[in-house]
Amino acid sequence: MTAVKYDHATRIYEGTDIAAVDQLDLDVGDGELLVLVGPSGSGKSTALRMLAGLEPLDGGSISIGDRDVSEVRPRDRDIAMVFQNYALYPQLTVAENMGFALKQHGMPKEERVKRVRETAKILDLEPYLARKPKNLSGGQRQRVAMGRAIVRQPSVYLMDEPLSNLDAKLRVQTRTEVVELQHRLGVTTVYVTHDQVEAMTMGDRVAVLKDGVLQQVDAPGTLYHEPANVFVAGFIGSPAMNLVPVGEERPLRLGEVEVVFDQAADAALGGGTGEITVGFRPEALRIGNGPLKATIRTVEDLGPEVFVHVAIDHRGDSVPLVSKMSPPFSGEPGDNVGLELVGTTHVFGGDGLRVTSTNATLR
């Protein structure tokens, strides 16, 4: 069993007071693919590098399996890492690159060659074994980097944005291949990305970080439908959730229009004070003859769906919202339209945490 456990793991870079990773508590199950996601500077790469042993811990501990590896050298952690820029050794051939770690660990040449060959077969790299990395395409290099990790048969894979240098089409294709491969090998994997689509599609579970603090770790669907706080709500999903601060007044109003909840949600909200933020996803906002007056700003027709960016007058400001509509959609920038809510509406308290989610209507 090789589960990975971060226990209050903290990293503070020299010359700063703020923790890059702040008391991270995270469990990665045996054979699980856990994705760390967050904007740049969120500490996701640092968290991965801490697990790799490339960054020391300033507090807490990290264990792989039953072993506390906090003070163990990278090479003794039984891990393999795929880097964003692949970090292939330029002067070595593909075969030598893949066999490098085995050689360092003193594996006899015959067995090494056999292992490299087997792995190359899995990744369709056999024709390229004698080539140098500079004579490979981006996709091939990416596969060599994967191969170099796989061939070692480590107990944990670490992947630091391994797909971000591929073009969009290849990225989507490789995404699927990596997930399939990971399931087949069944090796615990920690995968870092800034791309929330990648996170949602690949992860068994996804951990969202912001400013070095873990915000939420859950299955992709849970993150989407039950975000723990305003940050996760805004970060997961594309286009992002519409988040509108509605102040302390009751009843809650969007512009001039009242947001009506069912009784349970009203009860959850209680008579509480504090700034409230209302959030609803683009698919929960329908453009038609609803009560909330808005003006269309732009229309993005993607084919299977149309994103309509509108602006409403809300508390004296023009607030942008986005709606996801099914084609055909007829409407031009400048048109005045009426909005209504047709799906789940989330309510976040003054501390940013989600209070409740419910079906709401506008009146």
Next chain:
Amino acid sequence: MSAVPTPRVVGERAWVNRSFGALAWFVGLLFFFPVFWMVLNSFKSEQDANTSPKLFFHPTLDRYKDVTKSAGGLLSFSDAFWNSAIVVLVSVAIVLALAIPAAYALSVKPIHKWRDLLFFFISTKFLPIVASILPIWILARNLHLLNTRLVLIILYTGINLPLAIWMLRSFFAEIPRELIEAAEIDGAGLKGQLTSIILPMAAPGIAATALLCIIFAWNEFFYAVQLNPVSGSTMPIWVTTNISTRGDFLAKLSAASVLACIPVVLAGWLAQKRMIRGLAMGAIK
């Protein structure tokens, strides 16, 4: 070097380019002319060399024979050559052996306050060489090192070390960090990282550094003439022994100078390809 076609620049004017080209050639030839004249003189008789400049003459190798034949008691060409070769090769080998780990500790795995240390290294170059000669001479005398190759090996090592560390540090810093980290995760210790990643990748930089150190050590005159006037004398000193107080010596001196230049030019030519890559390494990713 293979010929690289000059890229066409949008909006450039041909006549401006041509005039600058002509100017560059003129300046280049102007600088090269004394060297050319020296080589020419080395094939002349003393008489021809000392009369009004002649482009056409009867070339002879006699001056080379004159300067290389050993005369009793005087510093011979072969002694000076071997002294120089040993001093240069040993000192450069020591410099590289010390500078490579130092550069690693200043770039790949920077130690605490590495900037201060780097400044300290270069600060040793602030002192004029002349100002250091008296203490060095006294030290060398007290340690019985005067007129030995060892004293020059020690000095040239000390003088070249800061430069070598600075150069190698910047070459090592060019190696992508991820490569070293990947090697670390792949199980390579310090030795493995050095031999399989850092040294092969920084090879052009190391060649460039070694060449500069060789050139300096081969050409150094001041310490050599002050500390080793009797034995352990190097090539630059041997060149000056061909200056005589009686009679003409221009052709002989030219021949000696040419001989002294050849090893450095040869080393430079051999290292040229690597060195240019080394010096340009920062520009290429």
